[in-house]
Amino acid sequence: MKAGAISKRQLSQRTAFSLLIIATIIVIVPVLVIVLQIIINGASAISWEFLSQAPSQAGKAGGILPAIVGTFYLMLGTIVFALPLGVMAGIYLTEYAKENWFTRSINLAIINLAGVPSIVYGLFGLGVFVLFFHFGMSLLSASLTLACQALAMTVTTSREAILAVPREYREGSLAVGATRWQTIRYLVLPQALPGIITGAVLAMSRAAGETAPILVVGAAFFLPGLPQSPFDQFMALPYHLYTVAAHVPGMPKSTVWGVALVLLVVALSFNVLATIIRLRARQAEA
Amino acid sequence: MLEQASKATTATSLKKGLQRRRRLGEKFIESWIFLAGVLTIVVLLGIIALLLKEGLPIFLDTPPWEFFFGTKWYPVSEPPTFGIMPFFVATLWVTLVATAISVPIGVACAAYLAEVAPAKVRETVKPIIEILAGVPSVVMGFIGLMLLSPLVQSAFNLNTGLSGLTAGIMLSLMSLPIIISVSEDALRAVPDDFRQAAYALGATRWETIRHVSIPGALSGVTAAIMLGVGRAIGETMTVLMVAGGALAVPVSPTEPMMPMTAAIASGIGNAVRGGLQYQSLFAIGLILFVVTLAVNLVADRVLERQKRKFSR
Numbered sequence: 001m002k003a004g005a006i007s008k009r010q011l012s013q014r015t016a017f018s019l020l021i022i023a024t025i026i027v028i029v030p031v032l033v034i035v036l037q038i039i040i041n042g043a044s045a046i047s048w049e050f051l052s053q054a055p056s057q058a059g060k061a062g063g064i065l066p067a068i069v070g071t072f073y074l075m076l077g078t079i080v081f082a083l084p085l086g087v088m089a090g091i092y093l094t095e096y097a098k099e100n101w102f103t104r105s106i107n108l109a110i111i112n113l114a115g116v117p118s119i120v121y122g123l124f125g126l127g128v129f130v131l132f133f134h135f136g137m138s139l140l141s142a143s144l145t146l147a148c149q150a151l152a153m154t155v156t157t158s159r160e161a162i163l164a165v166p167r168e169y170r171e172g173s174l175a176v177g178a179t180r181w182q183t184i185r186y187l188v189l190p191q192a193l194p195g196i197i198t199g200a201v202l203a204m205s206r207a208a209g210e211t212a213p214i215l216v217v218g219a220a221f222f223l224p225g226l227p228q229s230p231f232d233q234f235m236a237l238p239y240h241l242y243t244v245a246a247h248v249p250g251m252p253k254s255t256v257w258g259v260a261l262v263l264l265v266v267a268l269s270f271n272v273l274a275t276i277i278r279l280r281a282r283q284a285e286a
Numbered sequence: 287m288l289e290q291a292s293k294a295t296t297a298t299s300l301k302k303g304l305q306r307r308r309r310l311g312e313k314f315i316e317s318w319i320f321l322a323g324v325l326t327i328v329v330l331l332g333i334i335a336l337l338l339k340e341g342l343p344i345f346l347d348t349p350p351w352e353f354f355f356g357t358k359w360y361p362v363s364e365p366p367t368f369g370i371m372p373f374f375v376a377t378l379w380v381t382l383v384a385t386a387i388s389v390p391i392g393v394a395c396a397a398y399l400a401e402v403a404p405a406k407v408r409e410t411v412k413p414i415i416e417i418l419a420g421v422p423s424v425v426m427g428f429i430g431l432m433l434l435s436p437l438v439q440s441a442f443n444l445n446t447g448l449s450g451l452t453a454g455i456m457l458s459l460m461s462l463p464i465i466i467s468v469s470e471d472a473l474r475a476v477p478d479d480f481r482q483a484a485y486a487l488g489a490t491r492w493e494t495i496r497h498v499s500i501p502g503a504l505s506g507v508t509a510a511i512m513l514g515v516g517r518a519i520g521e522t523m524t525v526l527m528v529a530g531g532a533l534a535v536p537v538s539p540t541e542p543m544m545p546m547t548a549a550i551a552s553g554i555g556n557a558v559r560g561g562l563q564y565q566s567l568f569a570i571g572l573i574l575f576v577v578t579l580a581v582n583l584v585a586d587r588v589l590e591r592q593k594r595k596f597s598r
Binding site: 009010012013016017019020021023024026027028030031032033034035037038084085086088089091092093096097105106108109110111112113114115116117118119120121122123124126127128131148151152155179180181205208209210211212215216238239241242245246256257260263264267268271275 | 308309312315316318319320321322323324325326327329330332333336337339340390391392394395397398399402403411413414415416417418420421422423424425426427428429431432433459462466490491492493495496513516519520521522523526527547550551554555559567568571574575578579581582583586
């Protein structure tokens with residue numbers, strides 16, 4: 001009787017564990033299918049011409065160089081605004097802010113900014129940068145919009161990285177007569193740098209793949225050349241993928257998959273880069 | 287003697303001057319640091335102000351009742367009607383499908399990774415989940431378009447594979463990473479003593495997970511689910527590309543439909559600035575903002591409570 005009861009309990013454990021494993025497999029398989037399908041179907045489109053030429057015949061022929069360059073400009077523009085502001089806000093929250101309602105409202109704002117849907121950032125960018133500041137449908141407007149969206153992330157990662165610097169370091173520095181700012185500038189920031197950079201690279205990876213906001217603030221589907229100034233319109237990989245996949249009839253399949261492959265490589269390589277920086281920093285510590 | 291004294295005073299005054307200048311420089315930097323902190327609040331308030339300013343005027347034309355519960359969205363007919371019920375119901379369907387799939391699978395996967403999996407398996411699975419989190423939403427939409435929609439079409443014998451169901455399945459994939467990572471963290475936060483105590487009482491590993499770990503992590507898992515739901519509600523590109531874009535109120539998830547985010551994205555390009563359609567799209571944005579704000583705030587509160595629970 002007792003032995004039977006135990007084996008029943010073991011059976012239920014075995015069943016439960018196999019269900020958990022099946023759930024995990026259900027998560028993994030689609031990821032592998034997505035990545036492999038994109039690589040297999042997209043690889044045939046990749047050629048030097050595809051990567052180095054402007055599109056012709058509404059994207060059906062030629063390459064996607066302006067979209068690649070536009071995406072890199074966009075990543076750069078996003079991080080130029082979001083990183084310094086994010087690091088400064090992170091310094092403020094960890095080193096200067098007192099425990100009061102004002103600090104609490106900043107923290108609350110950051111949590112909320114992280115949850116705002118990307119399309120709402122698009123509306124914000126359209127209303128503020130495109131129309132109110134008259135930056136127009138431009139690289140600048142799109143960068144600023146994506147920077148607002150990335151801000152929550154750069155603040156959070158900077159804050160975590162700065163918080164991880166041991167308190168004793170600061171106390172030692174202050175004890176030998178350094179000012180607060182000197183302590184931050186020469187001691188805290190260098191220590192926190194790997195964490196800050198990891199966050200920045202992740203934010204850039206997101207900016208590379210973000211589509212809804214730039215769809216609203218005006219990415220162009222077809223431009224003959226590269227943008228010459230921040231006030232020019234631009235092409236971008238995610239928007240290009242959206243249009244060729246959903247809006248251009250008679251598009252060669254391999255071209256569409258090729259665009260998807262290039263976008264995936266750009267977005268994921270920055271993810272991998274962030275992981276490498278994080279691991280390096282951890283090894284250096286150990 | 288006198289000369290020496292005067293030299294000393296010049297030296298100290300020089301030093302003081304230098305110090306003052308350095309202080310000034312630091313004050314300058316520190317005020318910028320303060321302003322950066324303020325900026326986060328400014329952006330959030332700016333979003334709220336803009337959505338209110340551009341969105342609220344629609345209610346002068348269409349009363350809130352008709353706007354929220356109207357079932358007809360004809361922005362360009364004469365006179366135009368703005369009823370967002372079709373979009374609202376579509377968002378509901380898509381989110382429902384996504385949640386129904388991602389919650390059981392995500393929590394089970396988290397339980398496996400946190401409680402059962404050997405370290406080696408965990409180290410292989412986690413990067414794969416991170417890849418999933420890093421796939422841009424437009425790529426997910428593209429995959430839904432190319433791979434999933436034909437499957438859904440033939441499996442349910444539909445006229446088109448572009449439906450709320452297809453979008454919901456793709457969204458469930460996109461909510462999984464956040465559900466898994468937040469649930470896993472919550473499970474890990476349950477102290478090991480609790481498990482040891484359960485084993486000492488003769489419980490099996492599964493009984494321990496079921497009756498000790500999961501109840502202990504419940505608020506964290508709840509927060510994880512809410513964050514996943516918030517993600518699904520706010521996701522734009524995937525639903526824009528695969529939900530089908532029909533304007534009728536969908537009565538079943540297998541119909542083509544247009545969730546709120548897709549309605550904004552597909553309409554904003556043609557809307558005249560300041561016109562009624564423009565205003566109504568900002569009003570939809572306002573609703574989205576309020577809903578996701580509420581979801582995130584509650585999730586954050588629940589998560590804080592979970593953190594305090596085991597901190598001693």
